[in-house]
Amino acid sequence: MIYEKSLGKSDSQAIGIGLDSAIIPLNNNNKNLYLVQSVDFFYPLCDDANLMGKIAFANVVSDIYSCGVADIDEVKIILSMPDELNEEQQQQVANDLISGFRESAKLIKCRLTLESININPWCMIGGIATSICTKDELVFPTGALPGDAIILTKPLGVQLATNAKIWLDENSESWKKLSQHLTEDDVKESYEKALKSMVTLNHLGAKLMQKYKAHCATDVTGFGIIGHAENLIEFQEQNVNFVINKMPLIKHVKKMSEILNRTQKMLNGKMVETSGGLFLCLPSENAQAFCDDFFSSSGDACWIIGRVEKGDKKVLLENVEFIEI
Numbered sequence: 001m002i003y004e005k006s007l008g009k010s011d012s013q014a015i016g017i018g019l020d021s022a023i024i025p026l027n028n029n030n031k032n033l034y035l036v037q038s039v040d041f042f043y044p045l046c047d048d049a050n051l052m053g054k055i056a057f058a059n060v061v062s063d064i065y066s067c068g069v070a071d072i073d074e075v076k077i078i079l080s081m082p083d084e085l086n087e088e089q090q091q092q093v094a095n096d097l098i099s100g101f102r103e104s105a106k107l108i109k110c111r112l113t114l115e116s117i118n119i120n121p122w123c124m125i126g127g128i129a130t131s132i133c134t135k136d137e138l139v140f141p142t143g144a145l146p147g148d149a150i151i152l153t154k155p156l157g158v159q160l161a162t163n164a165k166i167w168l169d170e171n172s173e174s175w176k177k178l179s180q181h182l183t184e185d186d187v188k189e190s191y192e193k194a195l196k197s198m199v200t201l202n203h204l205g206a207k208l209m210q211k212y213k214a215h216c217a218t219d220v221t222g223f224g225i226i227g228h229a230e231n232l233i234e235f236q237e238q239n240v241n242f243v244i245n246k247m248p249l250i251k252h253v254k255k256m257s258e259i260l261n262r263t264q265k266m267l268n269g270k271m272v273e274t275s276g277g278l279f280l281c282l283p284s285e286n287a288q289a290f291c292d293d294f295f296s297s298s299g300d301a302c303w304i305i306g307r308v309e310k311g312d313k314k315v316l317l318e319n320v321e322f323i324e325i
Contacts, residue, residue, distance in 0.1 A: 021063045021129075023138065032134050038063035041078060041126020045162050045274060046195070049093050053100020054199040056125040059275040061110075062219040064129050065206035066278055068139030072108060072131045076115035077101055080124035090119070097125060108203055142237045143215035148308035149287035150242060153205045153294065154197045154277025155325040156225060157253030157266075161194035162274075164256055174260060181259050182252060190252045193325070197250070198275040204298055205278040211293070212286040220276035226269030229279060229315045241311030242281075244269065248303050248323045269317065281308050301325070 021038040040060045044052050057075065064072055079097060081090040094117055105112040115128065164187045167175035178187065202219060209217060218232045229242050247269065257263045265271050282290060287304050294302045303323065 021067055023067060023140070026132075034133055034135065034138060036064055036067055036069050036131045036133060036138070038129045039126070040129075041124050042274065044123050044125065045198070049096030050100040050103075051195065051199065052125060053097040053102075054104045055100075055195075055275055056097070056127070057101045057104040058199055058201050059221070060127040061108075061129045062202045062221070062275060062278075064131055065202035066217045066219045066280075067141070068206055068209040068214060068217065069131050069133050069137055070203060070206040070210065071133070071137075072110045072129055074111040074113065074130045075101070075105060076113050076128040076130075078115045078124075078126050078128065079117045080120040080122065081117060082123045083119050083121055093123070101127070104199070104201065107201065137210070139209050139214050139217060141216045141218065141232060142235055144233070144236050144240050144242075144281040144308045145215055145238060145283075146240055146308055146310045147284055148215055148281040149284040149304050150244065150306040150308065151280050151282065151287060151290060151302055152220070152225070152248065152277050152305045153202065153280075153302040154200070154220070155193070155248040155250050156220070156271055156273060156276070157190075157250040158194045158197060158274050158276065159272045160253050160256050160262070161190040161250050164252075165191040178256060178259055181255065186252050190250050190256075193250045197277075200275075200300070202278050204294060205280070205302075208290050208293055208297075209278070209280060209282070212282050212290045214280045214282040217278050217280035220273050220279050222272055222274075224265070224270040224272060225276075225279060226315055226317075229269075232279070233313050233315055236313065239310065239312055240308050241313070242306060242315045243309055243318050244306040244315065244320065245318045246303060246305040246321050246323060248301075248305070248325050251324050254322055254324065266322075267320075277302070 021036050024035045026033045026035055061072055168187050218228045220228050233242055257266045291302050
């Protein structure tokens with residue numbers, strides 16, 4: 001993220017953070033407008049191109065939402081089609097991906113344009129999300145305070161849940177190990193929960209960040225919950241620690257990791273996520289109201305997973321309780 005570190009001061013400087021969006025003050029008469037922009041892309045996670053388009057859209061706009069910006073002006077689609085497909089197949093896949101983008105864009109009344117379709121050895125899906133907003137519409141990623149509660153808006157474990165479905169379909173050695181303890185229905189249940197999580201936009205979380213006075217946030221994706229928390233805490237204005245004592249997990253994922261001897265990443269919060277939830281800090285007195293409002297508006301739970309305390313900018317795991325969702 002690039003943002004104005006000392007807002008309102010003539011000697012303010014732009015610094016880089018290895019996460020989320022660019023926040024750029026615009027040259028305008030009232031000095032109050034900002035360009036918020038994010039570029040993101042990744043590889044397919046499932047064979048359904050329409051569904052993949054929805055997942056990609058949610059992933060692209062999530063970085064904007066982590067800034068508390070609920071209104072996105074435009075998303076430009078960038079696609080790369082694999083050269084192993086013939087021209088007709090490339091067109092069909094592209095059409096289905098764009099259809100998924102379009103369906104999700106309609107949910108938030110966002111303008112959607114096609115930036116480019118390239119031919120490469122690999123299929124890659126992504127885009128550029130843009131919003132023009134005022135300073136009051138932004139939650140800068142620097143304001144966590146001692147006593148804040150930490151909230152997570154989606155469960156963890158997407159990668160393992162999606163991989164298990166692939167292993168099942170391929171009848172791989174990993175599935176043979178899982179099948180001694182889990183049924184096909186168990187794996188499919190986890191997979192469906194993962195898909196639902198990945199296509200769900202962080203739009204509601206962004207709106208509630210404003211309503212309940214969040215102090216900072218990031219979204220949880222490729223670096224896992226601890227990796228993204230460590231990136232976020234590095235640039236806090238106050239010397240604080242993030243203390244995490246709960247991790248909500250997609251159902252059956254913990255058992256999968258135990259069967260396959262992959263618990264280390266889970267225990268250390270390093271599991272890779274795709275289109276994960278918002279990790280946000282807000283006044284503790286507002287935390288339960290945020291969660292209640294989130295559930296009443298969406299039917300989905302979110303969780304108070306920790307606290308902010310005075311410290312030396314570390315992320316600490318404290319007697320972590322794993323909650324199966």
